[in-house]
Amino acid sequence: MAQGENAIDMMLDLYFSFLRRKTDFFSQGEMCERAVQSAFERQRAIVAKQAEEDEKRRARVKQAELERKMAEQAKAADGSDKIQEITDEEAEKIKSGGDDDDVSHDLTADEDDQDKLAPGTMMPNSGNGGEAEHYVWHQTLTDVDVRVRIPVGTPAKQIVCDFKKSKWVFGLKGATPMIEGDLYADVQIDDCFWTMEDKTTVLVTFQKKNDMEWWDCVVRGHPCIDTKKVTPENSKLSDLDGETRATVEKMMFDQQQKMQGKPTSDEMKKQDMMKQFMDAHPEMDFSQCKFS
Known part of the structure; x- marks a missing residue:
């Protein structure tokens, strides 16, 4: 990037340049401004929601870590009636984000696979x-x-x-x-x-x-x-012919399913066929069968 250039400005310029050249976006007057503001507010809401979810996730991890240490202390008491409690200092350290390495490890393990990028x-x-x-x-x-x-x-x-x-x-x-x-x-x-x-x-x-x-x-x-993180504009589907639109919709559905760790449309179709076969042949024992 050249000195003095701003990456955000460049991306916005490119995006609006595309709209100017290939759509009638700028002929809509105030509606354009409202659309841009609305998009900004939607994305800001997503950021706020993600931050809230991250904070809740950290709180759960810290609570689990606190409970784990308390359980270890209880086990160390060798079955005596008096359970040795963790110190106030140690509990406060956990609540305030101490043991960063352990917490970070647990947080990473807790992240959904869909948040991970391909290497x-x-x-x-x-x-x-x-x-x-x-x-x-x-x-x-x-x-x-x-x-x-x-x-x-x-x-x-x-x-x-x-x-x-x-x-x-x-x-x-x-x-x-x-x-x-x-x-x-x-x-x-x-x-x-x-x-x-x-x-x-x-x-x-x-x-x-x-x-x-x-x-x-x-x-x-x-x-x-x-490319699994690509998010095509649904509004563009209306410009496609029936066969192409169906293909694109299938691609988008399968991409979303993979991001969520769920079966694709083809895999779901195979599962349905297998279920129908099993239902049609109750006399057969499928308990030892393994299906991929």
Whole structure:
């Protein structure tokens, strides 16, 4: 990130740029402002709720730790009528967050699997993309928008942006490419383009050849996101045809099920088929069967 740039401002600019170019969002007047404010309030409520849940979780862990120490002290009393109590100082230490290593370990174990990121990945940004050394990117199922930072005042004629089916080269004439490598997946070259967004930014748009998958990076070898954390806009489903919409809805459902440790739609279908078979053959003993 260039000196003086703000990552949040950049992401917001990219998000609203997408709305400006591909929707009629800004023609709605005050309704736009209300929509933005409403989205902000919803996210703030989620943050507040998460903080409250985290605090309750810490309280449960501390209480469990206190009870464990009391049980150990009781056991150490060797069955005598008088149970040795833990000291006030030790109890206060537990309540105030003492033994940080033990509590942190218990907290980690108590976290839901859905909160964990795949190894070596980062959480997607608000546009279901990520950030690399020279750019920030967002994506939908159909395209990828990459916002590349360039030196202030660079003219368009100095830009080198070469698209191939599975490769991308970007840089300035006469200089070593800033970005060069294999794309995550093939693109439709004729539908890829770039434009100067302002004096410091070039917006590059890739049209995915496969519009039924999420990219975890733009260029292979660059920082990756965890695609299981992608949250597509439900409102966009109305723009899809029936078959495509059904496929996307299935993908979204299966993704949510996996995040919660629950069976996918295909697994549920298999379970239902097995249950129907078992119900139809009560004379058979399935008690020793193991099903994956």
